[in-house]
Amino acid sequence: MSDLFVFIPLIIIVMLAGFIVIAMGKNSIRFVKVPHIRWFLTGYLSILIIVTVVFYFLPEDKFASIDPSELGAREPLQQEFRSTAHEGNLSETEHVYMKEKWEFSSEGKTVQVVSDSEAFDRGMVFAETKDSNDGKIEVIKYALRPTFKIDEDYEGFQVEFVDNKLKVIAPTQTSFEYPIFQNEFTITQFTGEQGGHVSIYDVLEIEVIHVRVPKGVELIGEVLYVND
Template identity: 30%
Template sequence: MVAIIPLLIIAIMIIAIIRLSKSSGRKNYFFGKRIHWVFGGYLAILVICAGLTPLLPTDEKIYKGIDVNVLDHAGTELYEAALAGNIDKVDSTYIKKTWNLDYQDQQLAITASNEEFIETSIIVERKTVNDGDIEAVYYKSGSSVNGMNISGLEKPLQIKVENNAMKIENPERLELEFTQFQQAFPINQFTGKSGYFSHSNSIYEGNSVLYLKVPKDLELTASPELNVQFVE
């Protein structure tokens, strides 16, 4: 109903101008005729734009919208649960990859591949036995771009164990391309929305945790660029 109001206003303006042009006499006949065509054409553009707008594809058809506050809360819960050793209570949908690594040595150095910065928190839980097995699970809470949930598109980090060292590599870089649709200026001037495309993006990256369960007496060392913590 609200969308019809601008059309009614234009129609009233056209009628008023036509009546004024008629009342002003023959001298302004051609001027009134010209105004009639101008506003008539403008009204036609409004009607066409209003009819085509619902047919334009929207982001919601491809990506599910999500509140950043919800993502932030979920990320905090993930980190706190891991640090408290309650990782089993975390939603299984956050699990991106798991590893079971046979490791019989007494020492293990945790390093970053190519000395790159690793944003993922590494949390270590010691087992009660020396079973020669390292269990690793990569958790990642939700992420979004411009309010769209892109969690399902993200890749896990990589782990490689060799020569008494666990090398960790950041996830494969994710590249996204978006096509933006904007309502035409005749519609935007009545809705109050900007008629220009926005080139800014809102990006939220969720929390990620690499949870390691290691043998009881395994001696660990870690590179300073890594955020390694032990279960409290």
């Protein structure tokens, strides 16, 4: 529907231009006649019909079906995702899944959380102290499942443990271009299909890192303790 609004200024300008040209044309303007135009028209219509049939038989391995009504649904969930992480209940939350898990041995009394990324912020790493000191730091990465995943190779944040420092490594910058095959406004007007604006939250897995440290070990840095 919004497509039509985009075209309205252009439509009005061309309509006026066409109107003026014809009206001022002293009645000499006629349709251009091309020999064998009927064959061209028949061929054109035939091609379009064949193309339409072929479209419905295309292999679907490249297609990711989207429901436009679901677009934008993840954006409000990300805040809830972080507050649930703060409460330590992520494992039971809908749309959230455990993406990766690491385990490191720790000997010191403190572990510093550092990152190579400016975008790394408070609210990404949540810490919890275990009931006992087993000398193991457990790191679990949870992700909010996107509306649809467009890049299967996108790993997201990674974690390393070096010199008693827990290092959160930002993913390398990647760009992803995709086409959206949408219906025309003359269809969406009646099907109620939305504009289909895909936001980053629809395709990106929002991640948080849950760190479980042995009793007596303190995490320092940009960390929020669960239920603190």
